[in-house]
Amino acid sequence: MILLEVKDLRTYFETDDGLVKAVDGISFQLQRGETLGIVGESGSGKSVTNLSIIRLVPDPPGKIVSGEVIFKGQDILLLPSDAVRKIRGRSIAMIFQDPMTSLNPFMKVSKQLMEMTQLHLGHTKAQAYEHAVRMLETVGIPDARARAGSYPHEFSGGMRQRVMIAMALSCEPELLIADEPTTALDVTIQAQILELIKKLKQETGTSVILITHDLGVVAGMTDHVIVMYAGKIFEQAKTKELFAFPGNPYTKGLLRSVPDPTAEQGKLYQIPGLPPDVAHLPPGCPFAPRCDRVEEICRREFPPFVELTPDHHSLCHFANEVYAESTEGNRD
């Protein structure tokens, strides 16, 4: 069953430098209980896509220009703002990148957790408090009852991110959007947090959208992947398929730049050049200046969105060729 369907979403930012098309025609579907990964370099529009879904794009300068975000049959973009507020936190919850700044430093942890359920589930103070303590236990805060009265600065980064997760899940949302939930944490804590999200997802059956630029995280956590570049979807496939048979030169480049601990020590591959300035995109393929198999047509014409298999799409003039190469190369 489809939980969320995004159709041709376009979010533009009006800047001094011109119109920035941060998200430019994104479409995808998310099934109930599924995990979707969105990967891409910084500035590729991952976060803006998700802020658009719950209508939190800073306006001005941002504006959702067109598109539909159909959540459980309703177009969120057309709802009155009161109705959207009832969805936020209740049905769609978010975890943010930096746990150090996403908790209010002047509010006790318990208060921040209680706010959620008092707001959305109509809990009384006592109910909300019990629920908050239970949630803290669920996310693995030791001695939760004693800790609930602490302020955020008394918690370490990993614990704060646990609190954020507890907050996000306390109303049992149907969709959890995790915007780079582990970027600000060190590696051991990263693994714990990801394990926790995975475990809670299995227990509650929540759908998850996981935004990250870490391909390792995507491989371990997600069912589907979207690769974004310059506000566009470059490739979209089942996770296994994408890792085995990438159908886009950009994805291939990304996969090559993942360090391989088993390989001989050598120079780490990196895609040449820098992500493009989204305010001044060239007429052709936005990846053309950095692509290793660029041809004349790439600079001239915008590439088509090619269907490789019913479940696998790629934005490239040579998608079929790239896909064929990967399938051959990886067959043996």
Added chain:
Amino acid sequence: MEPENKISPEMAVAEADVRPEEAGEFVRGTSLWRDAWRRLLKNKLAVFGLIVVVLVTAASIAGPTVIKRSFGFTPDYIPTNDVKLIRSFPPFTGPDGEFSWKHPMGTDNAGRDQLARVLQGGQISLFVGIIATLVSLFIGISYGAIAGYVGGRIDDVMMRIVDVLYSLPYVILVIVLLSMFRSQTPRGQLTLLFVALGSVSWLTMARIVRGQVLSLKNQEFVLAARATGVSAPRIIFRHLVPNTLGPVIVYATLTIPQIMLTEAFLSFLGLGVQAPLASWGSLAADGVQNIAIFPWQLIFPGVTMALTLFSLNFLGDGLRDALDPQMRTI
């Protein structure tokens, strides 16, 4: 909670997450306010200020009653029967020039006890300072926080109004207000004084709060609150305003002496507190007329006021240092 023999692997990992000094037994962390309080206590001038302010306040509140109990006269008591008493005595002096504990600050022209007058004046001066500051807190915080959070055109309009009010010379504004609505009773006059002082004192507070909110509203916790469906008024007053409290408290403690000074100034000019009520300003105004003959009539209210204002300023400075965001570690 579960007994300890049921520790799951997740719990084990989570325990490693706790900083070493907190492991084992749960330690109560120090709160922001307790840290600030400790820093304040280290500042000698601020502690001195705090003590003086507390003493003056307590004396002002309790003093007139105590004097009435022990000597039997009120601050407004004018000895009418005995002509010999209706004149100004120096400190610690009785009607015949002998030493007396009855009037440690002497008496004024009408024979009223100066100490009782000063304490009564202190009541009103402090009351005016505190009430007008509360008014400025209330209006200034709401106004500034809304302007800062909403932003855009509404912010522009709201802050231009503040600018316009700023550019009016407020003393003249207050004088006009007070003389336009000149009240017949001393109480009415006092109420007018509150309105006049309160209506101009919130401007700086509004600016301070707006600036704080502007810098806070782009922080992630506000976005996180919005993403959990919290409404705008709740974000402003539950999430943002508490975060501005540090600078607000500091400014409020510095506003109190400022307003008391303005009140004294207005009363000195005869626009503020009217007899039989007294404030330090009106007492000083009375005293200054007889400065050559009866200097104690000016010295005692003047020194008390100066000492209190000094102390309030020391306290405000101390609080600013104690609550300085650069010094606290979040």
